[in-house]
Amino acid sequence: MTASELLQTRDQLHTEFDQDxxxxxxxxxxxxxxxAIRENNERYIRDIVPKMPxxxxxxxxxxDPDTLKQLQNMGKHDPFFGSLLEADSKLxxxxxxxxxxxxxxxxxxxxNKSPKVSTPTPxxxxxxxxxxxxxxxxxxxxxxEDVTPEQGCVNYVRGSHRYGMRAHGKSGTLGFSQGxxxxxxxxxxxxxxxxxxxxxxxxxxxxxVIHWADANTSGDKSRQALGAVYFAERCEIDQSARAxxxxxxxxxxxxxxxx
Ligand SMILES: O=C(O)CCC(=O)C(=O)O
Numbered sequence: 001m002t003a004s005e006l007l008q009t010r011d012q013l014h015t016e017f018d019q020d021x022x023x024x025x026x027x028x029x030x031x032x033x034x035x036a037i038r039e040n041n042e043r044y045i046r047d048i049v050p051k052m053p054x055x056x057x058x059x060x061x062x063x064d065p066d067t068l069k070q071l072q073n074m075g076k077h078d079p080f081f082g083s084l085l086e087a088d089s090k091l092x093x094x095x096x097x098x099x100x101x102x103x104x105x106x107x108x109x110x111x112n113k114s115p116k117v118s119t120p121t122p123x124x125x126x127x128x129x130x131x132x133x134x135x136x137x138x139x140x141x142x143x144x145e146d147v148t149p150e151q152g153c154v155n156y157v158r159g160s161h162r163y164g165m166r167a168h169g170k171s172g173t174l175g176f177s178q179g180x181x182x183x184x185x186x187x188x189x190x191x192x193x194x195x196x197x198x199x200x201x202x203x204x205x206x207x208x209v210i211h212w213a214d215a216n217t218s219g220d221k222s223r224q225a226l227g228a229v230y231f232a233e234r235c236e237i238d239q240s241a242r243a244x245x246x247x248x249x250x251x252x253x254x255x256x257x258x259x
Pocket of ligand 1: 139141211212213
């Protein structure tokens with residue numbers, strides 16, 4: 001999708017996002033754009049990851065680099081990824097179109113499910129991790145490669161952003177420490193939508209939308225994606241709650257030998 005197509009479809013995107021809690025845009029990044037992102041991602045993993053703080057790099061198996069699972073704050077560590085997020089970038093414009101108001105970039109994450117070791121992403125709402133008032137944010141999930149259900153595609157509960165925050169508890173999953181405790185009520189089951197997709201496809205979801213992904217059972221393929229997070233500019237962040245949560249998590253992961 002070009003920047004001008006994005007501008008032309010702003011209202012439609014906002015209406016759809018309001019109604020379903022997400023939008024799904026095949027080909028948001030064209031093949032050349034996604035190839036450039038993939039090449040820079042490889043460079044980033046090779047050159048930047050070794051210099052990153054251990055609290056921002058998760059491996060399914062810390063002793064096996066092939067099991068790299070998640071990275072945080074890529075935009076802060078590298079100008080290429082910083083430019084993907086900056087004001088007026090396509091992602092920033094999409095975030096603004098979805099929420100219908102001014103946004104601020106917060107994080108760029110890498111999400112992989114290695115074929116060697118892979119765990120499901122538990123059903124959760126991103127807003128649980130964000131500590132925002134109002135809880136208004138959007139995550140854009142960017143497929144770096146084609147993703148089938150066997151590789152662990154993203155699934156949503158359509159319309160779930162309208163019912164507020166569900167109770168979360170420890171999931172035991174590295175990188176997604178919290179999951180919805182009572183997931184599977186009739187509304188969850190009746191409104192599930194799965195999104196197998198092709199490289200360059202972008203899914204943008206509201207901070208209250210329930211989503212999850214299965215483990216990668218493909219046997220030989222990775223499942224690589226980026227997640228770009230924007231908060232509505234007017235949100236207040238409870239910095240002390242965020243910092244306390246992060247400190248607790250880092251200490252738990254450290255004592256369990258995960259980081
Ligand atoms: O990549 C995944 O498995 C899930 C990503 C996710 O939860 C998110 O983008 O908010």
